[in-house]
Amino acid sequence: LDDPLIWEGVPIEAHPAWRELDLDALAHNYQAVLQRAGPGRKVIASLKGNAYGHGVVPVARTLEQLGAYCLATGSPADVVAMRRAGIKMRIMTFATALPAGIKALLELGAAPTVHDRDIAIAVSTAARRPVDVFVKVDSGLGRLGVAIEEAPEFIAWLSALPNIRIEGLYTHLPFLSDGGAGWALARIRRFQALAHTLAGCGLRIPTVQALASQAIACGLPDPGNAVCPGHILYGRVPRPISETEVDSAFRPVLAAVWSRIIHIGLRRAGGAYGVDGAATAARDTLVGILPIGLADGYRPSVAGATAHVVLRGQRIPVIAVSLEYTLIDLTGIAEVKPGEVVAVLGGTRESITLDEVARWQGTQPLDVMIRLGANLPACVREAAFLQDAAGALEPTPE
Ligand SMILES: Cc1ncc(COP(=O)(O)O)c(C=O)c1O
Numbered sequence: 001l002d003d004p005l006i007w008e009g010v011p012i013e014a015h016p017a018w019r020e021l022d023l024d025a026l027a028h029n030y031q032a033v034l035q036r037a038g039p040g041r042k043v044i045a046s047l048k049g050n051a052y053g054h055g056v057v058p059v060a061r062t063l064e065q066l067g068a069y070c071l072a073t074g075s076p077a078d079v080v081a082m083r084r085a086g087i088k089m090r091i092m093t094f095a096t097a098l099p100a101g102i103k104a105l106l107e108l109g110a111a112p113t114v115h116d117r118d119i120a121i122a123v124s125t126a127a128r129r130p131v132d133v134f135v136k137v138d139s140g141l142g143r144l145g146v147a148i149e150e151a152p153e154f155i156a157w158l159s160a161l162p163n164i165r166i167e168g169l170y171t172h173l174p175f176l177s178d179g180g181a182g183w184a185l186a187r188i189r190r191f192q193a194l195a196h197t198l199a200g201c202g203l204r205i206p207t208v209q210a211l212a213s214q215a216i217a218c219g220l221p222d223p224g225n226a227v228c229p230g231h232i233l234y235g236r237v238p239r240p241i242s243e244t245e246v247d248s249a250f251r252p253v254l255a256a257v258w259s260r261i262i263h264i265g266l267r268r269a270g271g272a273y274g275v276d277g278a279a280t281a282a283r284d285t286l287v288g289i290l291p292i293g294l295a296d297g298y299r300p301s302v303a304g305a306t307a308h309v310v311l312r313g314q315r316i317p318v319i320a321v322s323l324e325y326t327l328i329d330l331t332g333i334a335e336v337k338p339g340e341v342v343a344v345l346g347g348t349r350e351s352i353t354l355d356e357v358a359r360w361q362g363t364q365p366l367d368v369m370i371r372l373g374a375n376l377p378a379c380v381r382e383a384a385f386l387q388d389a390a391g392a393l394e395p396t397p398e
Helices: 023-037 048-052 056-066 078-082 099-107 117-126 148-159 177-202 213-218 354-361 365-371
Strands: 019-021 043-046 072-075 089-094 111-114 131-138 164-171 205-210 254-260 261-265 285-290 309-310 314-321 324-331 341-345 380-381
Touching: 019 023, 019 043, 023 043, 023 213, 023 380, 043 056, 043 078, 043 205, 048 365, 056 072, 056 078, 072 078, 078 089, 078 099, 078 177, 099 111, 099 117, 111 117, 111 164, 117 131, 117 164, 131 148, 148 164, 164 177, 164 354, 177 205, 177 213, 205 213, 285 314, 285 341, 309 324, 354 365
Parallel strands: 019 380, 043 072, 072 089, 089 111, 111 131, 131 164, 164 205
Antiparallel strands: 019 254, 254 341, 261 285, 285 324, 309 314, 309 341, 314 324
């Protein structure tokens, strides 16, 4: 906070709430993925959901510098944002388009996913020269993709269409339980058999991928030469494997969400306050206001839970959350003044975790991750290997 923080040309004091992105953690997690996936594996980085809430541009920049093979997103708008920001590397789009939208994806310089015949024909028709595509196979998730038993015939047909170059073959097998790991393993073996069948028919596909975060973290055998991590790149194992080194191998990229108290008021004992005047102050209550709320992806607690923030290394209860404000209970904090810094997530001496926030809000950590700080400026801790003299801890627009 000794550095002046500026957002869109306006000093941060005009709206003192920001999130801290640790791109050094992203670089660390990328290396940890490579270490687990094995030497020579290609990384297709999942940037779904605005890079799991972190912002596609800073994440893509870091991954490009790290030499990742490919970025993957479901959002054409995110492809536009990355290309505008100067990202040159390969971008694959997950299956989201109607056939009528394929031409636009190709014009953005993205390699589309082909998951059925209509999409395949749309790509072949819209392409003016050979274009790379990724074929998605449904190995059992039952969501999107060519059914695995139909894949050999489909791929043979696809490879004969004009202007189609099959760059990749992939499948998605997320799991969250021990039973799920067994299910994924059986499906991975089936997918591996498919890759062998295709190779046996002389169909050489350069990139074959089946493993995402949980499978990489658990060390499931890899049937391909590429992995597609999302969660773990951002520092979370989808289902934490407690008391192993796996969880600590990945560091949170959303390191913290900070705010400063903009106002302190007093609610007198016995008075009726809040919406409908429905809250009674049982004692004189010192109320601090933070300029962060629903609009920034913060949420009220579910019935029976009390959220906390951290001030001076101490946990402080949250009273209420509205569209743009969070009210905190400062009663008993000595000589507290507007301007003091509060951690809504993370912290230094004491730290609020993503799991805690999720529990208070009655939701999943991923849900909190993708929305917390949605509208807030990012104060970016650059990856150490990218840092230049001016780069450290500058808030950068995305
Ligand atoms: C097709 C596909 N591959 C990979 C991923 C990354 O998954 P994870 O975040 O579990 O690593 C996703 C995410 O939803 C996905 O849809």
